[in-house]
Amino acid sequence: MNKIMIVIFWLLMGTSAFAVGVDEKRLSDPAEEARAQEIMKQLRCLVCQNQSIVDSDAGLAKDIRIIVRERILAGDTDQQVLTFMTERYGDWVLLKPPFDGATIILWLSPLLLLGVGFIIIIRNQRNRKMATSAPLSDEEQKRIAQLLNENGDN
Amino acid sequence: MIAELGHFALILACSLSVIQGVFPLYGSINGNGRMMGISLPAAYGQFLFVSFAFAALMYSFIVSDFSVANVATNSHTLKPMLYKVSATWGNHEGSILFWALILALFGAMVAFFGRNLPRKFHVTVLSVQAFVGLGFYLFLLLTSNPFERIFPFPNEGNGLNPLLQDPGLAFHPPLLYLGYVGLSVTFSFAVAALIEGRVDAAWARWVRPWTLLAWCFLTTGLTLGSWWAYYELGWGGWWFWDPVENAAFMPWLVATGLLHSAIVVEKRDTLKAWTILLAIIAFSFSLLGTFIVRSGVLTSVHAFATDPERGVFILLFLFLVIGGSLFLFALRADKLQPGGLFAPISRESMLIINNLLLSVSALVVMFGTLYPLLRDALTGEKITVGPPFFNMAFGSLMIPLIIVMALGPMANWKRADLMGILSRLKFMMVVSLVATLAFYYMAGGGAIMAAVWLGLGMWLLFSTLYEWSERIKLFKGGALKRILRQPRASMGMTFGHLGLAIAVLGMAATSYWDSEYQGIMGYGDKATIAGYEVTLNSTDGIIGPNYTAVRASFDVNKDGQKVTTLEPEARVYMTPPMPTTEAAILSTFLGDLFVVIGEANSENYDLWAVRLYFKPLQAWLWTGVAIMVLGGFISLSDRRFRTGTIKGKK
Numbered sequence: 001m002n003k004i005m006i007v008i009f010w011l012l013m014g015t016s017a018f019a020v021g022v023d024e025k026r027l028s029d030p031a032e033e034a035r036a037q038e039i040m041k042q043l044r045c046l047v048c049q050n051q052s053i054v055d056s057d058a059g060l061a062k063d064i065r066i067i068v069r070e071r072i073l074a075g076d077t078d079q080q081v082l083t084f085m086t087e088r089y090g091d092w093v094l095l096k097p098p099f100d101g102a103t104i105i106l107w108l109s110p111l112l113l114l115g116v117g118f119i120i121i122i123r124n125q126r127n128r129k130m131a132t133s134a135p136l137s138d139e140e141q142k143r144i145a146q147l148l149n150e151n152g153d154n
Numbered sequence: 155m156i157a158e159l160g161h162f163a164l165i166l167a168c169s170l171s172v173i174q175g176v177f178p179l180y181g182s183i184n185g186n187g188r189m190m191g192i193s194l195p196a197a198y199g200q201f202l203f204v205s206f207a208f209a210a211l212m213y214s215f216i217v218s219d220f221s222v223a224n225v226a227t228n229s230h231t232l233k234p235m236l237y238k239v240s241a242t243w244g245n246h247e248g249s250i251l252f253w254a255l256i257l258a259l260f261g262a263m264v265a266f267f268g269r270n271l272p273r274k275f276h277v278t279v280l281s282v283q284a285f286v287g288l289g290f291y292l293f294l295l296l297t298s299n300p301f302e303r304i305f306p307f308p309n310e311g312n313g314l315n316p317l318l319q320d321p322g323l324a325f326h327p328p329l330l331y332l333g334y335v336g337l338s339v340t341f342s343f344a345v346a347a348l349i350e351g352r353v354d355a356a357w358a359r360w361v362r363p364w365t366l367l368a369w370c371f372l373t374t375g376l377t378l379g380s381w382w383a384y385y386e387l388g389w390g391g392w393w394f395w396d397p398v399e400n401a402a403f404m405p406w407l408v409a410t411g412l413l414h415s416a417i418v419v420e421k422r423d424t425l426k427a428w429t430i431l432l433a434i435i436a437f438s439f440s441l442l443g444t445f446i447v448r449s450g451v452l453t454s455v456h457a458f459a460t461d462p463e464r465g466v467f468i469l470l471f472l473f474l475v476i477g478g479s480l481f482l483f484a485l486r487a488d489k490l491q492p493g494g495l496f497a498p499i500s501r502e503s504m505l506i507i508n509n510l511l512l513s514v515s516a517l518v519v520m521f522g523t524l525y526p527l528l529r530d531a532l533t534g535e536k537i538t539v540g541p542p543f544f545n546m547a548f549g550s551l552m553i554p555l556i557i558v559m560a561l562g563p564m565a566n567w568k569r570a571d572l573m574g575i576l577s578r579l580k581f582m583m584v585v586s587l588v589a590t591l592a593f594y595y596m597a598g599g600g601a602i603m604a605a606v607w608l609g610l611g612m613w614l615l616f617s618t619l620y621e622w623s624e625r626i627k628l629f630k631g632g633a634l635k636r637i638l639r640q641p642r643a644s645m646g647m648t649f650g651h652l653g654l655a656i657a658v659l660g661m662a663a664t665s666y667w668d669s670e671y672q673g674i675m676g677y678g679d680k681a682t683i684a685g686y687e688v689t690l691n692s693t694d695g696i697i698g699p700n701y702t703a704v705r706a707s708f709d710v711n712k713d714g715q716k717v718t719t720l721e722p723e724a725r726v727y728m729t730p731p732m733p734t735t736e737a738a739i740l741s742t743f744l745g746d747l748f749v750v751i752g753e754a755n756s757e758n759y760d761l762w763a764v765r766l767y768f769k770p771l772q773a774w775l776w777t778g779v780a781i782m783v784l785g786g787f788i789s790l791s792d793r794r795f796r797t798g799t800i801k802g803k804k
Contacts, residue, residue: 044538055389095540109521110547113514121506
């Protein structure tokens with residue numbers, strides 16, 4: 001019974017694959033495997049939303065994991081592997097957008113927005129202080145003097 | 155028949171919203187009491203009819219009436235009853251109807267509980283609420299009719315996405331929507347205040363509980379979604395900066411800011427224009443979020459183009475609501491007289507910093523989410539803005555926020571003494587530093603940023619506790635009485651900040667010290683992770699109501715003692731055919747052991763792909779958020795929200 005069910009299960013399963021397939025070989029050198037993992041975390045699964053290929057169950061992600069390991073075995077540096085991927089898939093494949101002329105506004109947006117916010121706040125505060133503590137006009141001075149005099153008379 | 159009645163009720167609700175929007179507003183401007191009188195009955199009636207429409211749709215799902223197109227596309231007879239019911243709001247049309255339902259519910263609640271508000275103001279609020287509702291009714295009736303029939307109708311439905319067939323996700327959208335729509339009330343109050351040209355402490359007292367309620371629901375909804383992703387998607391991640399998550403996170407950030415700035419309006423009668431603006435922005439983000447998700451524009455630009463009718467409607471509606479309210483703001487903002495002055499170092503200033511950082515982070519999240527879209531539209535280049543960007547940009551904004559968060563509650567209104575506060579916290583700085591180093595050492599070192607986040611969490615934890623102990627004079631007689639007699643709002647603040655501290659510690663630990671094992675296991679094979687020894691015992695075939703699955707049984711031992719048996723499943727749903735992973739999790743105080751079963755080798759089915767994760771302090775994250783929400787509800791029960799709030803304004 002048990003076995004039949006499992007067979008039914010795998011028939012239904014069709015071509016879908018989980019992230020760790022039995023055929024997916026990890027690199028034998030732990031240091032190299034760790035490097036591969038780090039690189040994979042930076043690569044986008046091409047058919048998912050904002051997932052890295054480490055986290056993805058998609059078949060295509062698995063293929064790319066295999067390619068990354070192959071490149072590492074072939075002696076590529078981390079940067080070379082990333083370049084290898086961007087040459088094929090474009091910057092789109094990188095989860096972290098490159099810092100260049102077009103993305104500079106994106107990367108600097110937190111600082112820019114903070115700066116603008118600060119300027120607005122400081123200007124606002126200054127305006128308000130000026131508004132409330134504006135020096136008295138001549139007329140007001142006179143009236144104060146008058147009031148003081150009246151008091152003095154009584 | 156039932157579906158037609160539902161459709162009809164929806165049309166009636168739509169008509170009522172026009173009546174509720176137009177006549178009472180006219181009456182309140184011209185002082186016509188009769189016209190203003192329409193407002194309340196119309197609000198109740200609207201709620202009644204939308205409830206009926208929603209019930210009609212739910213009924214169609216429960217009885218699997220496949221002649222209704224929506225049911226045919228999203229349901230299936232074999233689906234368990236819970237998911238038949240939850241499918242009502244688990245699709246585009248149904249979820250918009252659900253939005254309209256909550257909107258009408260809150261409208262009716264404002265109508266009922268707001269009876270002691272000044273009449274003109276009350277009526278204006280309800281009019282604004284009705285106009286927002288009208289937008290949703292028209293969207294439903296013109297572009298997304300949930301009651302549309304198909305002929306010939308199929309004998310069986312297409313089923314619901316299996317990933318959505320989970321209790322966590324059944325209740326995630328309703329909670330999120332309660333939050334989104336709760337912000338509509340705040341929005342209506344803000345717009346009504348602009349129309350009337352006045353904002354005062356009584357206004358803030360009215361707006362605070364609604365914001366707080368919306369915030370509690372938003373927080374719960376977001377966390378439920380995150381928790382679901384954690385146990386359902388099968389690799390132990392809990393936040394992906396996915397556009398859909400971001401769409402829900404942006405209003406949360408602004409609502410959190412609004413919660414704090416409304417305090418300043420209430421206590422100090424200042425920051426009024428800013429608070430109104432935040433209320434408008436918070437709801438604009440909710441609308442944007444709903445429609446971004448619903449129009450599918452972020453998944454791909456093409457989803458938008460394939461259904462231009464909806465897209466154009468959405469754009470128009472967003473333009474009217476956001477543009478209109480901002481225009482009104484520009485016209486009227488200077489009418490809101492600023493109140494009390496304050497020094498650069500004061501509680502007001504710290505709350506402004508809070509607002510600045512939260513608003514900027516919401517904008518950065520928005521920019522990062524929309525950037526690929528903008529770039530694609532402008533240059534045709536495709537680019538990804540993924541977690542590394544958000545973690546860096548958002549994270550760096552949160553560091554100053556948490557630092558200030560510890561100081562804020564200790565600062566006086568108007569003018570505070572920063573050096574004094576720091577010297578009061580001197581001891582706590584040492585304590586948090588020691589705790590951080592001890593923790594860091596026990597975890598076996600790690601990234602510098604890990605220590606930074608740990609330090610921030612500890613700093614917030616200890617300084618919040620210190621502020622509390624100072625406030626209630628913990629070490630003097632009768633402290634217990636003072637603890638219990640604290641105003642609920644201050645209690646809520648303490649819980650909220652403590653909760654965040656605990657959540658930050660959890661996030662830091664689980665992000666930087668998680669460990670992982672991936673490998674192939676045969677029966678009886680052992681794998682070790684974080685001190686646990688995990689043995690694959692057996693696997694078994696399972697037939698569920700609408701899926702088949704393999705259930706594996708793992709023995710978990712620690713120090714030679716059996717701890718528990720974990721049984722993860724790999725399921726394959728029948729309609730639509732799709733595999734899902736059901737992770738098995740052993741959750742402890744120190745961390746979660748997370749087990750996932752994968753493929754077997756196709757010859758003998760005796761070797762299995764297995765993934766194990768250890769997520770240190772994962773439970774702290776969920777617990778921390780739960781404490782935050784608890785704080786929200788405690789604050790909501792504060793006396794001044796229940797009694798004597800509006801009397802002064804009458």
